[in-house]
Amino acid sequence: PAAVEESEPTAAAAEPAEPEAVAESGDSAAASLKVPSHAPYLLIGGGTASFAAARSIRARDPGAKVLIVTEEPDAPYMRPPLSKELWFSDDPSVTETLRFKQWNGKERSIFFQPPSFYITAEELSSAENGGVAILTNRKVVHMDVRGNKIKLDDDTEISYDKCLIATGGVPRNLQVIERAGEEVMQKTTLFRKVSVSPQGGEDFVSALEGLCN
Numbered sequence: 001p002a003a004v005e006e007s008e009p010t011a012a013a014a015e016p017a018e019p020e021a022v023a024e025s026g027d028s029a030a031a032s033l034k035v036p037s038h039a040p041y042l043l044i045g046g047g048t049a050s051f052a053a054a055r056s057i058r059a060r061d062p063g064a065k066v067l068i069v070t071e072e073p074d075a076p077y078m079r080p081p082l083s084k085e086l087w088f089s090d091d092p093s094v095t096e097t098l099r100f101k102q103w104n105g106k107e108r109s110i111f112f113q114p115p116s117f118y119i120t121a122e123e124l125s126s127a128e129n130g131g132v133a134i135l136t137n138r139k140v141v142h143m144d145v146r147g148n149k150i151k152l153d154d155d156t157e158i159s160y161d162k163c164l165i166a167t168g169g170v171p172r173n174l175q176v177i178e179r180a181g182e183e184v185m186q187k188t189t190l191f192r193k194v195s196v197s198p199q200g201g202e203d204f205v206s207a208l209e210g211l212c213n
C-alpha cells in the first residue's frame with residue numbers, strides 16, 4: 001500500500017502554482033537539484049507501472065511533460081530478472097553491468113531506458129517537446145487531491161494537472177521466518193530493489209555480492 005497521506009482540501013490548496021517556477025530543494029544531498037513546482041503529468045513511484053504510464057502518455061500526447069517521483073535511487077528497471085537471469089548468472093560483473101539475456105537470446109540492461117532517454121527535472125517546464133524527467137531518492141509523503149499537489153519528504157511541493165499513484169506494494173515476509181529467531185534471520189535475505197535508497201531496505205546488488213563471496 002502507498003505510504004501517502006491524503007488531506008482535506010484547504011483554501012490555500014486551491015491556489016494554482018506557477019508552472020514555470022522552480023523550487024530549490026531543502027535536502028542537502030540534493031541541494032543542486034531543482035524540483036519543478038508544477039508537472040502536467042505527475043507519476044508517483046518509479047516502477048514498471050509508472051514507466052509504462054509515461055510511455056503511453058507520450059505515445060498519445062507526444063509533447064507531454066511527465067515527472068516521475070521515486071524514492072529509489074534508480075530510474076525505472078525490470079525487477080523479474082533480479083531473481084532469475086541476474087541471480088543465476090555466472091558473470092561476476094553482473095552486479096555492475098546489470099545486463100541479462102532475454103528469452104530471445106538478446107542481451108539487454110534491466111533498465112527500461114538509458115539515462116539519455118530522460119530529461120532533467122529542471123528542464124521539464126521549458127522542454128519544447130516535453131519529455132520524461134525523474135526525481136530519484138524522493139518520497140511523496142502527502143497528497144492534496146483537491147488542490148492537485150503533493151508534498152515531498154523535504155517539504156517541497158509540486159502541483160500537477162494529472163497524477164498517477166503507482167507506488168507498488170511492500171512484500172510480506174513469511175511468519176515462519178519472522179518467528180524463527182535471530183539465527184535464521186541472519187541467514188535470510190530479503191530483497192526487492194536493485195540498490196539501496198537512503199531510506200534503506202533490501203538491495204539486490206549486495207545480496208548477490210554476498211552470494212558470490
Ligand SMILES: Cc1cc2nc3c(=O)[nH]c(=O)nc-3n(C[C@H](O)[C@H](O)[C@H](O)COP(=O)(O)OP(=O)(O)OC[C@H]3O[C@@H](n4cnc5c(N)ncnc54)[C@H](O)[C@@H]3O)c2cc1C
Binds near residue numbers: 003044138140
Ligand atoms: C525480485 C523480484 C522478481 C519478480 N519477478 C516477477 C516475475 O517473474 N513475474 C512477474 O509477473 N512479476 C514479478 N515480480 C513482481 C513485479 O516486479 C511487480 O509486480 C512490479 O514490479 C510491480 O510494478 P509497480 O510499478 O506496480 O510497483 P513497484 O515495482 O513496486 O514500484 C513502485 C515504486 O514506487 C516507489 N514508491 C513507493 N512509495 C513511494 C512514495 N511514497 N514516494 C515515492 N516513491 C514511492 C517505490 O520505491 C518503487 O520504485 C518480481 C518482483 C521482484 C521484487
